[in-house]
Amino acid sequence: MTSEIRFLMCAPNHYDVDYVINPWMEGNIHKSSRDRAVEQWEKLYHIIKERAIVDLVQPQVGVPDMVFTANAGLVLGENVVLSRFYHKERQGEEPFFKQWFESQGYHVFELPKDLPFEGAGDALFDREGRWLWAGYGFRSELDSHPLIAKWLDVEVLSLRLMDERFYHLDTCFCPLTDGYLLYYPPAFDAYSNRLIELRVPPSRRIAIAEEDAVNFACNAVNIDRTVIMNQASAGLKQRLQAIGFEVIETPLTEFLKAGGAAKCLTLRVTEPVRAEVHANAAIETRIIQMEGHLLDAGLINRALDLIVDMGGSFQVLNFNLGVQRQSTSSAEIKVSAPSHDAMEEIMSQLIDLGAVPRPQEICDINWETVEMAGVAPDDFYVTTIYPTEVRVNCEWVKVHNQRMDAAIVVSNTPDGVTARCKLLRDLQVGDRVIVGVEGIRTVRKAESREQRNAQEFGFMGAGVSSERRVELVVEQIAWELRQIRDQGGKVVVVAGPVVIHTGGGEHLSKLIREGYVQALLGGNAIAVHDMEQAMLGTSLGVDMKRGVSVRGGHRHHLKVINTIRRHGSIANAVEAGVLTSGVFYECVKNNVPFSLAGSIRDDGPLPDTQMNLVKAQEDYARLIQGADLILMLSSMLHSIGVGNMTPAGVRLVCVDINPAVVTKLSDRGSVESVGVVTDVGLFLSLLVRQLDKLTSPYRLAQPVG
Numbered sequence: 175m176t177s178e179i180r181f182l183m184c185a186p187n188h189y190d191v192d193y194v195i196n197p198w199m200e201g202n203i204h205k206s207s208r209d210r211a212v213e214q215w216e217k218l219y220h221i222i223k224e225r226a227i228v229d230l231v232q233p234q235v236g237v238p239d240m241v242f243t244a245n246a247g248l249v250l251g252e253n254v255v256l257s258r259f260y261h262k263e264r265q266g267e268e269p270f271f272k273q274w275f276e277s278q279g280y281h282v283f284e285l286p287k288d289l290p291f292e293g294a295g296d297a298l299f300d301r302e303g304r305w306l307w308a309g310y311g312f313r314s315e316l317d318s319h320p321l322i323a324k325w326l327d328v329e330v331l332s333l334r335l336m337d338e339r340f341y342h343l344d345t346c347f348c349p350l351t352d353g354y355l356l357y358y359p360p361a362f363d364a365y366s367n368r369l370i371e372l373r374v375p376p377s378r379r380i381a382i383a384e385e386d387a388v389n390f391a392c393n394a395v396n397i398d399r400t401v402i403m404n405q406a407s408a409g410l411k412q413r414l415q416a417i418g419f420e421v422i423e424t425p426l427t428e429f430l431k432a433g434g435a436a437k438c439l440t441l442r443v444t445e446p447v448r449a450e451v452h453a454n455a456a457i458e459t460r461i462i463q464m465e466g467h468l469l470d471a472g473l474i475n476r477a478l479d480l481i482v483d484m485g486g487s488f489q490v491l492n493f494n495l496g497v498q499r500q501s502t503s504s505a506e507i508k509v510s511a512p513s514h515d516a517m518e519e520i521m522s523q524l525i526d527l528g529a530v531p532r533p534q535e536i537c538d539i540n541w542e543t544v545e546m547a548g549v550a551p552d553d554f555y556v557t558t559i560y561p562t563e564v565r566v567n568c569e570w571v572k573v574h575n576q577r578m579d580a581a582i583v584v585s586n587t588p589d590g591v592t593a594r595c596k597l598l599r600d601l602q603v604g605d606r607v608i609v610g611v612e613g614i615r616t617v618r619k620a621e622s623r624e625q626r627n628a629q630e631f632g633f634m635g636a637g638v639s640s641e642r643r644v645e646l647v648v649e650q651i652a653w654e655l656r657q658i659r660d661q662g663g664k665v666v667v668v669a670g671p672v673v674i675h676t677g678g679g680e681h682l683s684k685l686i687r688e689g690y691v692q693a694l695l696g697g698n699a700i701a702v703h704d705m706e707q708a709m710l711g712t713s714l715g716v717d718m719k720r721g722v723s724v725r726g727g728h729r730h731h732l733k734v735i736n737t738i739r740r741h742g743s744i745a746n747a748v749e750a751g752v753l754t755s756g757v758f759y760e761c762v763k764n765n766v767p768f769s770l771a772g773s774i775r776d777d778g779p780l781p782d783t784q785m786n787l788v789k790a791q792e793d794y795a796r797l798i799q800g801a802d803l804i805l806m807l808s809s810m811l812h813s814i815g816v817g818n819m820t821p822a823g824v825r826l827v828c829v830d831i832n833p834a835v836v837t838k839l840s841d842r843g844s845v846e847s848v849g850v851v852t853d854v855g856l857f858l859s860l861l862v863r864q865l866d867k868l869t870s871p872y873r874l875a876q877p878v879g
């Protein structure tokens with residue numbers, strides 16, 4: 175026997191696979207052989223007994239997994255944190271283990287009932303006693319870690335498990351003597367891998383391959399320089415031997431059927447205690463509030479999923495469900511994250527969903543001063559399309575010029591503190607820019623059930639693209655265009671050259687002529703092809719009437735560019751009588767402003783095309799100001815640009831033949847956007863026909879009902 179090292183084991187008298195609570199158990203119910211299990215367990219027992227003291231706890235009927243004593247609790251010195259099993263199938267083990275610990279004189283700490291923690295299966299001491307590695311993600315909750323740190327007076331390093339085959343930390347992670355670590359990196363998220371790499375130098379890290387991981391090579395018992403495991407590849411054995419470890423393999427295949435091996439079958443009850451190590455856990459906790467149609471708009475699910483996906487955990491402290499169809503719900507959620515950085519990332523995403531940090535907790539945002547023009551402080555808050563408010567002197571202050579991907583600058587004015595969005599390039603030395611996520615909230619408009627259904631219908635309906643469904647969406651859009659025009663509102667059209675190629679030019683021209691369009695945004699191409707069609711009857715060399723290529727037609731667009739260049743601008747060409755029809759003719763004639771943003775693939779360009787992209791962005795931003803509706807027609811490039819500049823609340827209608835483009839453009843998480851997957855030429859012809867119907871005297875003369 176090496177020393178005073180002690181283990182707790184439990185004979186497999188009642189062991190069997192009786193239920194499925196991990197992927198290893200799948201298909202193995204009652205498939206393990208009790209005789210073989212007893213034989214394998216006894217071999218392991220003797221190997222350990224030769225090297226340490228082994229205590230035994232009495233096996234009990236009805237709790238077959240009690241054989242896996244690693245999950246009894248976590249012991250340090252005289253203290254033990256008793257396990258709180260996640261699955262009800264194992265909760266029956268708790269009183270038996272508690273009884274055993276108490277009978278041995280341990281001081282037993284018990285976690286709250288709804289806070290799972292599965293003992294030394296999910297908590298492994300560094301073998302030098304410097305800290306405790308604690309896993310979470312499948313069985314144990316992150317929120318248990320601060321309590322463990324406090325009760326055992328140790329530093330806890332939280333590691334998030336990502337692969338359900340390795341559902342407990344001890345299935346993929348095994349600290350060894352002298353600071354070595356045997357582990358399977360793909361079982362952890364990126365943050366946890368970084369943490370491991372920070373604490374364990376490369377020369378001490380023994381990363382294993384999947385082949386060994388699935389044989390539970392990490393589920394090993396380490397006693398001084400001996401490592402006892404189910405099975406290891408020749409390569410792994412060599413690596414361990416090369417650094418002075420003796421590897422003992424002992425088959426534990428019957429236990430693998432339940433998802434456990436050597437380490438799971440043992441609980442080390444003598445762990446190194448270091449006097450200089452004290453309680454510490456980097457876990458941060460915040461309380462947020464959410465309000466709105468949390469259930470039926472799916473906001474609460476999205477928030478909770480997001481917290482977990484980003485490595486945090488949550489506890490719903492309060493949930494008040496709105497009782498009527500239109501009434502809103504509210505929730506108060508405790509969010510925990512393994513570090514400050516992880517918390518900031520989670521919070522910034524939650525803010526986008528409309529979550530608010532408990533207001534009384536934060537009275538002022540944090541800001542830093544710009545030191546170099548055009549460059550924000552590192553941790554600057556990146557804005558979204560949603561109306562945003564920031565906390566100043568314990569009051570919420572509205573942010574002006576709302577747009578996506580900007581910084582928020584706060585300034586003192588005679589009227590008090592103001593806040594507004596500023597693009598990075600516009601930041602000036604001395605500007606005070608908000609950093610971090612504290613004291614920021616986005617205001618999500620409460621949507622009615624009808625509005626949500628309408629949006630879902632519009633998008634999903636268009637997604638399946640049945641013609642009748644597209645027609646229904648078009649009817650709705652036509653009605654809105656009509657309303658906006660009649661009320662003196664503003665519609666901005668963003669269009670790509672496909673509008674012309676698909677024969678939509680005449681319809682768009684008509685919309686402009688009839689006052690449905692207040693600004694037009696595009697690139698060089700739409701103007702070139704529109705004018706090519708007006709002047710030569712082709713679009714990209716294709717005869718638009720007959721649908722066939724015209725000989726020499728591929729040069730047409732260059733001839734048009736040349737002509738316009740000669741006149742100095744599109745407007746001049748209209749005035750000179752050279753351009754007499756088409757989309758841009760109508761814009762000039764009807765005083766509809768347009769902006770053409772240049773790109774690297776532009777021929778010419780036209781004199782009107784703005785090749786200075788910063789200026790082009792400014793022109794676009796100016797023209798979309800005050801828009802009630804933006805109609806995006808088959809131009810991914812320009813539509814995405816416009817989407818980024820547009821605050822929530824402006825209705826967006828995106829038409830594209832590619833569902834992925836429509837999804838990207840209309841997925842703003844708000845009712846204001848609607849996507850239509852269809853041919854843009856067809857869409858425009860339907861739209862114009864519908865508008866004609868709305869205004870036709872025949873229709874007005876129809877009897878109501």
Ligand SMILES: NC(=O)c1ccc[n+]([C@@H]2O[C@H](COP(=O)([O-])OP(=O)(O)OC[C@H]3O[C@@H](n4cnc5c(N)ncnc54)[C@H](O)[C@@H]3O)[C@@H](O)[C@H]2O)c1
Binds near residue numbers: 702776855
């Ligand atoms: N000769 C030129 O100068 C020239 C020619 C072409 C493009 N460009 C420039 O390149 C840039 C990008 O051009 P873009 O906007 O054409 O390209 P884009 O790729 O950004 O967008 C084209 C969109 O049209 C969609 N689409 C294709 N066929 C469709 C149909 N029948 N109905 C509905 N949607 C359809 C596509 O799915 C795509 O999303 C612009 O700046 C443009 O001016 C210049």
